[in-house]
Amino acid sequence: MSIDERLENTSFPLPAIREVNLSKHPSGISLGLGELKDFDVDEKIFMSLKEGWQQGGTSYTQNAGLPDLRKAIAQKHSAIDGFPYTMDNIIVTIGVQNAVYTSLLTLAKLGAKRVLIPEIHFGIYKKIPLDFGMEVVSYPLKDDFGIDEKALNGIIKEDDVLIINSPSNPTGRVLSLEEQKSLGELLAKKLTQGYVISDEIYGQLVYDAPKAISFSAFFDRTIVVDGISKSAAAAGLRVGWIITNNEKLAKAFTSNNATIISTPPTANQYAALPVVKGETEDTISTYRQILKANRDKVIAVLDKLNIPYVMPKGSFYIFPKVSTIVEGDIKEFCLNTARKENGVVVIPGVAFGAPDYIRISLASKQIDEGMRRFEEAIRNCLK
Ligand SMILES: Cc1ncc(COP(=O)(O)O)c(C=O)c1O
Structure with missing residues (x-):
């Protein structure tokens, strides 16, 4: 045909x-x-976008993104989980969708076979790994939409990729600190060769619970994906990023993402700076x-x-x-x-x-x- x-x-x-x-x-x-x-x-986003435009916004940045933005993300995340991130741990992407795509593509190329996703999930968690020929397995949620740890414990293999999303689209569920801690302990025992991809795009939009804290504070082998689409009301600027404490993995992400997008849009990365620096809080x-x-x-x-x-x-x-x-x-x-x-x-x-x-x-x-x-x-x- x-x-x-x-x-x-x-x-x-x-x-x-x-x-x-x-x-x-x-x-x-x-x-x-x-x-x-x-x-x-926030006006500061527009001002920074304009400034970025004037400071070379029509040129490429590095493949992994604007150094100043990556440094700011590294500094912010070090304060959260204590790891000494530098800009070499950060890859700026075109939104979080691109971050999830490139993380999964890279892990698939490195031999990852199975991706575990919440049974109620944002659609791309299933679609992307299927495109890469990976097996997708749903893990059950409890009636309150929390992760059913016991069931997960029975499913997970040492080299899986586990996707978590808190606060969640579509449920609005936020994992509590206790739940994160307990999940981190389970994964430390079970997920010894695989990785967690923690989608934290709604992290700043917890409106009725203690502030969210990144899952990287609870489990070392966590790849964090985040961005400005949701919390800064700036989805159209298409700025996201990947954070990993593994520099070799960061280089692999950068290489693969360079093939897909070359570089993220320059001026838009400037626009993300005030958000990352906490100036739009x-x-x-x-x-x-x-x-x-x-x-x-x-x-x-x-x-x-x-x-x-x-x-x-x-x-x-x-x-x-x-x-x-x-x-x-x-x-x-x-x-x-x-x-x-x-x-x-x-x-x-x-x-x-x-x-x-x-x-x-x-x-x-x-x-x-x-x-x-x-x-x-x-x-x-x-x-
Ligand atoms: C959970 C989740 N992750 C990722 C994305 C994609 O984000 P972006 O627009 O930054 O690509 C969305 C958008 O709806 C989402 O809800």
């Missing part, structure tokens, strides 16, 4: 999240977005306040409708189980609700491997009207 014939018979679908977001009626409200689109971006703190208030508004509606949920404490999503009251296919429900005039967009849980659920984003200025429309949609299809 020729390429063109295969093309006729193969579909390369957009992620389910995009599909539902794209089906929104012009009069619709989106509670489906994975970014703080309605939030004001006041703004991020207002984001947290808004998210918490929005969370409380959403749960008030869910309570009224008797829809079960686990109380989220971080990221900006809630993941209620609507199958208890919505008849039929939940993705269809979401598509219909999105397409309707004066409808609302929420994301079907199937996009995260959990078809009984939906994801509602707390990051909308129209949360009151959005939830009013959601309530109406639910009442129209009560079992």
